[in-house]
Amino acid sequence: MNIDVGTRLRSIRTAFGISQRELARRAGVTNGLISLIEQNRVSPSVSSLKKVLDGVPMSLAEFFTLDLAAAPQAFFGAEELVELGNEEVSLRLVAAQRPGRQMSVLHERYAPGAATGEEMLAHRGEEAGVVIRGRIELTVSGSTRALGPGEAYYFASQLPHRFRNAGREPCEIISACTPPTF
Amino acid sequence: MNIDVGTRLRSIRTAFGISQRELARRAGVTNGLISLIEQNRVSPSVSSLKKVLDGVPMSLAEFFTLDLAAAPQAFFGAEELVELGNEEVSLRLVAAQRPGRQMSVLHERYAPGAATGEEMLAHRGEEAGVVIRGRIELTVSGSTRALGPGEAYYFASQLPHRFRNAGREPCEIISACTPPTF
DNA sequence: ATGAGGCGTTTAATATATTAGACAATGGGA
DNA sequence: TCCCATTGTCTAATATATTAAACGCCTCAT
Numbered sequence: 001m002n003i004d005v006g007t008r009l010r011s012i013r014t015a016f017g018i019s020q021r022e023l024a025r026r027a028g029v030t031n032g033l034i035s036l037i038e039q040n041r042v043s044p045s046v047s048s049l050k051k052v053l054d055g056v057p058m059s060l061a062e063f064f065t066l067d068l069a070a071a072p073q074a075f076f077g078a079e080e081l082v083e084l085g086n087e088e089v090s091l092r093l094v095a096a097q098r099p100g101r102q103m104s105v106l107h108e109r110y111a112p113g114a115a116t117g118e119e120m121l122a123h124r125g126e127e128a129g130v131v132i133r134g135r136i137e138l139t140v141s142g143s144t145r146a147l148g149p150g151e152a153y154y155f156a157s158q159l160p161h162r163f164r165n166a167g168r169e170p171c172e173i174i175s176a177c178t179p180p181t182f
Numbered sequence: 183m184n185i186d187v188g189t190r191l192r193s194i195r196t197a198f199g200i201s202q203r204e205l206a207r208r209a210g211v212t213n214g215l216i217s218l219i220e221q222n223r224v225s226p227s228v229s230s231l232k233k234v235l236d237g238v239p240m241s242l243a244e245f246f247t248l249d250l251a252a253a254p255q256a257f258f259g260a261e262e263l264v265e266l267g268n269e270e271v272s273l274r275l276v277a278a279q280r281p282g283r284q285m286s287v288l289h290e291r292y293a294p295g296a297a298t299g300e301e302m303l304a305h306r307g308e309e310a311g312v313v314i315r316g317r318i319e320l321t322v323s324g325s326t327r328a329l330g331p332g333e334a335y336y337f338a339s340q341l342p343h344r345f346r347n348a349g350r351e352p353c354e355i356i357s358a359c360t361p362p363t364f
Numbered sequence: 365a366t367g368a369g370g371c372g373t374t375t376a377a378t379a380t381a382t383t384a385g386a387c388a389a390t391g392g393g394a
Numbered sequence: 395t396c397c398c399a400t401t402g403t404c405t406a407a408t409a410t411a412t413t414a415a416a417c418g419c420c421t422c423a424t
Contacts, residue, residue, distance in 0.1 A: 005228055020402065030383050035403060042381055045411070046187055047225035064243035075320065078332035094310050095336035103285060103360045105310040105336065128276050128287040130356045132314045141197050150260030154277035154287065158238065160199055174312045176358030178285045202372065212413055217373055224411055227381070 006040035008066060009052065013038075016056060026055030081107055088114035089163075103178040110136060110171045115164035127177035128154035134171030137164045188222035190248060191234065195220075198238060208237030263289055270296035271345075285360040292318060292353045297346035309359035310336035316353030319346045 013023055013034075020038070024031040028051055036042045037052070044052070046060070053063055081092035090109040095101060108129075130152045137146045139162045140155045146166070147153065155161065157177060165171045195205055195216075202220070206213040211233055218224045219234070226234070228242070235245055263274035272291040277283060290311070312334045319328045321344045322337045328348070329335065337343060339359060347353045 019400075021400080030385095031402080032384080032404080033382055036382085039403085043227040043229035045225040045227050045381070046231060048382075049228060059246070061243065061246035064241070064246055075322075075325075075327040075329065076334040076336065078334075081332075081334060094312065094334040098336060101336075102308050103310065103358060105312065105334070105358050107312050107332065107334070126284045128285065128358070130276065130287065130289050132354075132356065142199065150263075150289065152258040152260075152263060152276040152287070152289070154258070154280060154283075158240070159197060172314075174314065174356030176285060176287050176310070176360075178358075178360045201370080203370085213371095214373080214375095214414080215412055218412085221373085227411070230412075 006038045010038040027052045105176045108173040110165035125157040129173045129175030134169045135167045136171045137166045188220045192220040209234045286362040287358045290355040292347035307339040311355045311357030314354050316351045317349045318353045319348045
């Protein structure tokens, strides 16, 4: 469940070919601590871990970013896009059934007055789009703006956001999000 | 000297519009701890910090990668899209300057007769789009199809592909690709 | 006014991370 | 072989993170 800080640190240290004591000396901590961390017997404080990584040197960001580990359909008619929305908010997905898709591209249509809930989803990721017709009122992290044709947005999906068509005509948007939510 | 975990966490929490108690509840820690962390009165253990971020949710990697400098721009006027193409093929990129962008969303416009070269890029990745005006003749891996408004495409970037506007009116497309080529 | 419930902060008690120092095992060099 | 240095591990003492519960400050409905 927890991040395996221990083996991560150990593999880094050994990759650099230095001993626990040497790393401890450079980092200004004790060798025992390094040992305990590498065995996952303790969960180091951020400040300790930073001191240790400074001895390598390596940033916390780098440390946690480290990773240890038939021709699909290309063309889609308008009617082949899969409808995921409802009467008010139509969401038509491109390449819905494509396995291992890396993003979701949608043709969205908001009826006048339609709105999405104040979503704050569990997903990481980003979403972006361009308005092609009508106007949409978009709220992201508390700030709101109305966007018209040719205008666009781009934000991190986990920020609270809401789309609302405050106008009288339908609003259409082409949007993309990655990794695919739909 | 130390990473400012506190203000980082606070800015994230407030950006998500939730209280210390709410975050604590989701994370399974106490609100007091969140308070102390945000004031930098303690340096949380990695396991605690992970629990807290799970409540957002956000990974440790994302947390430490986060650029605290400024909330990235979420809204873009039509003229704020950055032009990457030429007279014949206009490619206007959303959120061009956004650091660490995970995709490229483009508003493309092909003049009558305009075409892209037969591209076959080194990148892995995928691209997709929806035609919003005019017609485009798209060739992917040897097969060709003309797409009109509301029609769409989705293919792996490394496949040889070519866009050509064989019609008399300009053609507009909203497209997305990941990882970002532009 | 007033009480209820939200907020962030603080404090004493407790759990845990960290240190200092000792331990056994390994591998040269005299 | 013996010694000495170096390795990673372990344990008791200590420093620090974390909890539980209270505080004071707000706002809002009664």
